[in-house]
Structures are given as structure tokens and as C-alpha cells.
Amino acid sequence: MRLSRIVVDSTQLTRYKALLKEEIEASISKEPGVLTLYAVFERKRPNHLTILEMYATEAAYQAHIKTPHFLKYKQGTLPMVQELELLDTDPLIPELKIK
Numbered sequence: 001m002r003l004s005r006i007v008v009d010s011t012q013l014t015r016y017k018a019l020l021k022e023e024i025e026a027s028i029s030k031e032p033g034v035l036t037l038y039a040v041f042e043r044k045r046p047n048h049l050t051i052l053e054m055y056a057t058e059a060a061y062q063a064h065i066k067t068p069h070f071l072k073y074k075q076g077t078l079p080m081v082q083e084l085e086l087l088d089t090d091p092l093i094p095e096l097k098i099k
Contacts, residue, residue, distance in 0.1 A: 001091055002053040002061075007083035010047040016080045023073035031067065033060025036098055054098075 008016045024037045036054035041047075055061040064070055 001055075001089050003087040003089055004051040004053060005083075005085040005087065006049050006051070006081055008047045008049070008077075009080050009082055012080040013047050016077055019073050019076045023069050026069035027064060027067070030069070031060070031064055033057060034064055038098075 020039060024039065027034045027037055033056040034054075035056055036052060038052040039049055040051075041049045053061075055064065065074075
């Protein structure tokens with residue numbers, strides 16, 4: 001499980017959101033090992049977001065970052081991203097599932 005904390009150039013936020021939405025929808029529909037990609041934007045700082053990422057296995061994550069849809073997102077948003085922090089996390093209740 002990972003949290004991705006991202007700060008996006010506010011002048012490019014609309015385009016960033018479109019690319020992220022496309023990537024998330026493709027990942028969830030095409031990759032059985034991608035369990036959750038849940039992006040939330042801060043209300044007071046709308047160009048700050050956090051993505052909760054859950055993968056079935058480490059191998060599923062490694063496969064995910066090599067897919068065409070992820071690479072399109074990564075390359076397309078690279079100039080938009082001002083800050084990126086990746087946090088590997090441990091859930092409090094590992095067996096708890098998102099409904």
C-alpha cells in the first residue's frame with residue numbers, strides 16, 4: 001500500500017486531472033492486480049492531491065508501472081508535477097477491504 005502526495009502546477013490542473021482520470025480508469029479496468037487507485041484533492045489547496053494505491057502484490061505494482069497507460073500518464077504529467085512524495089505504508093487492519 002502506498003500514498004502518493006503530489007503538488008501540481010495550478011495552471012495545468014485541468015489537464016493533469018484528465019490524464020490522471022484516464023490512467024486510473026484504464027488501470028482499474030485492465031489490471032486485476034491493481035486493487036485501488038483513489039485520488040483526492042485538498043479543498044483549500046486544490047493543486048495538492050493524495051492517491052491511495054493498493055496492489056495485490058509487489059509484482060502487480062511492478063507490472064503496473066510498465067503499462068502503456070501508466071507510462072502515458074507519467075510522461076504527460078512530468079512537467080506539471082512540482083512535488084512528488086511516495087510513502088510506502090502499512091494498514092492498521094490489513095484484512096479490511098474497501099467496499
